[in-house]
Amino acid sequence: MKRRDEVLVGIVTTIALVMGFIGALWLARGGLKPGYVLFSKFIWGAGLKNGQPVLLAGVNVGFVDDVMLRPDGMLVVSMRVRTEYKVPKGTTATIVPNGFFGDVMVALKPNQPTPENFAAGDTIPSGRSTPSIGDVLMRVDTLAGHLSALSGALRREYVDQKGLTEIRETVVRANSLFAELQKVAANQDVELTKTQAALRRVANAVDSAQIHATMAEIGSAATSIKTLASDLRATTARLDSLTDRVTNGKGTATQLLNDPGLYKDMRGMLQRLDSLMTDFQQNPRKYIKLSIF
Known part of the structure; x- marks a missing residue:
């Protein structure tokens, strides 16, 4: 009789634990809260599963109710949203990381406030998904590979091929050159001082x-x-x-x-005088008569 009671107690306890676990899952999925269903489509490999949270502008408004795999490479996701929340038109659904362990959730991002809302059974267009933890780790791994290759090249150039030694020698030679330039500058300063003194002496002289x-x-x-x-x-x-x-x-x-008339008269007189002189030279007896006793 005692053995039988122990078996019954164990069975009842097991049933209670199973029911409690199922009830907890049901409550976590909004079992006691009425809601309406909205749909969205994503490509394969999104990592969605039942019960993952649905956020509207950062507020938890529901959960993923079901994920249907279609042969055309798309996932049809049904989301149950609590009745007190309305999803405005223009909202897009994206898959974002949830924590650091590869879990994801659906984020509903409204474009702007609007009085028009999605009705039960509508499909919310999907937006551009944010990089997952795996994508980030892959990029970090690629970056680490590039850094490793760069460090290896630097080590070969500056350590294996004595590049650091050459740099040190170049620095030493540069310091020597600077010292020589300082000496030349000092000598030129002395010469300039002498020249100025000579100019002063000349000016005073x-x-x-x-x-x-x-x-x-x-x-x-x-x-x-x-x-x-x-x-x-x-x-x-x-x-x-x-x-x-x-x-x-x-x-x-x-x-x-x-x-002009006077000019012409004078010219005519000169011409006549010239003619008279010519005639006188040719026929002087015409004008001069000499008689000798």
């Missing part, structure tokens, strides 16, 4: 009295030149006045310059 006398003579010459220029201007003015009187006046000189 010049007789200031002689310089003043020369400047006075130059000033006197400039004054004479100024006086000569004034005289030339006065003479030019008088010549201009005389020329104007000859050109525009009524005197004999003006008539000689401006009267």
Whole structure:
């Protein structure tokens, strides 16, 4: 009798544990909360499974109710959203990582607030999925490979082929060159100082009295030149006045310059005088008569 009671207690306990576990899963999936179903489509390999959370703008609003695998390479995911939450139009569904252990969840990202919402049974368009932990680790592994190759090349160039030694030698030679340049600069400074001193001695050796006398003579010459220029201007003015009187006046000189008839008369008189002289030379007896007793 005692043995039988123990068996019954064990069976009841096992059933209670199983029911409690099933009830916990049911509650976790919103068993006591009514909701409506929305759908979305993703490509194969998304990593979705039943019970994963559904977030709307970062707020948990439901869970993945079912995942149906289609032969065309798509996953039809049904999501149960609690009744108090409405998904606005323009929202896209993406799969995002959930933690560091490869788990994922569905993130509903609204484009902007709008009074229009998805109704039960509508399909939410899928957006661009964010990189998963595996993708990130793959990229990190690729980057680590590149860094390893780079470090190996640096080691070969600067360690195996004595590149660091050459760099040190170059630095030493550069320091030596800088020291030589500093010496040259110091020597040039000394030479410049000597040159400046010599220039000062030459400047001091010049007789200031002689310089003043020369400047006075130059000033006197400039004054004479100024006086000569004034005289030339006065003479030019008088010549201009005389020329104007000859050109525009009524005197004999003006008539000689401006009267064409007088010019013709004088030219005719000169021609007749020339003819007379020619005739005189040819026939002097015509004009001179000599009688001798």
